[in-house]
Amino acid sequence: QAVLTQPASLSASPGVSASLTCTLRSGISVGMYRIYWYQQKPGSPPRYLLKYNSDSDKQQGSGVPSRFSGSKDASANAGILLISGLQSEDEADYYCVIWHSSAWVFGGGTKLTVL
Amino acid sequence: QVQLVESGGGLVKPGGSLRLSCAASGDTFSDYHMSWIRQAPGKGLEWISYISGSGSAMYYADSVKGRFTISRDNAKSSIYLQMNSLRVDDTAIYYCASLKGGNWGQGTLVTVSS
Numbered sequence: 001q002a003v004l005t006q007p008a009s010l011s012a013s014p015g016v017s018a019s020l021t022c023t024l025r026s027g028i029s030v031g032m033y034r035i036y037w038y039q040q041k042p043g044s045p046p047r048y049l050l051k052y053n054s055d056s057d058k059q060q061g062s063g064v065p066s067r068f069s070g071s072k073d074a075s076a077n078a079g080i081l082l083i084s085g086l087q088s089e090d091e092a093d094y095y096c097v098i099w100h101s102s103a104w105v106f107g108g109g110t111k112l113t114v115l
Numbered sequence: 116q117v118q119l120v121e122s123g124g125g126l127v128k129p130g131g132s133l134r135l136s137c138a139a140s141g142d143t144f145s146d147y148h149m150s151w152i153r154q155a156p157g158k159g160l161e162w163i164s165y166i167s168g169s170g171s172a173m174y175y176a177d178s179v180k181g182r183f184t185i186s187r188d189n190a191k192s193s194i195y196l197q198m199n200s201l202r203v204d205d206t207a208i209y210y211c212a213s214l215k216g217g218n219w220g221q222g223t224l225v226t227v228s229s
Binding site: 036038040045046047048051061062093095097099102103104105106107108109 | 116150152159160161162165174176210212214215216217218219220221222
């Protein structure tokens, strides 16, 4: 079982909110990790969006709109990237990352389509 | 913040070697823990190696352990990735990055093919 699991794809309409999940493997508690989120568009390197550990320990990337926010769902053992007021320019691949057992671990990525 | 520029990619035959470089500018480089991450064509991101700011700690993904070596020269604000025994499945864009700080280079393409 992968350390981090992300849905392969997600579709949503402009203007609505999209919730992208990053589920940690059973036995690894989301409460113990700071989760980093990256956005990648075709032909470009990943862009840092934010990191989230708790409401008192979070950081927005430079120039990243406040429409992007992070949270955790302890009951689902998952990190969440919430994108509010979806725009066409938000169409991209999104990756979550954690530092686990002396390694950076990436989720498989979610391809977000804005219809 | 640091700005990062990778170099050294290219076409190499299976079993061959290549050395990637990543030059940084901006902030005090030794403050930054650095990683190499790669992305095979059409695939997701794969972390492959980490080096601490002082260079005292290095870690590798199982996929490259024993074949790749990370190093850094803080006087030159650079990190390196020595890649030996290259395989076809090492073909990817290789990025250097400070994952905690969110700084990435533009990447350099490594193609392993006969």
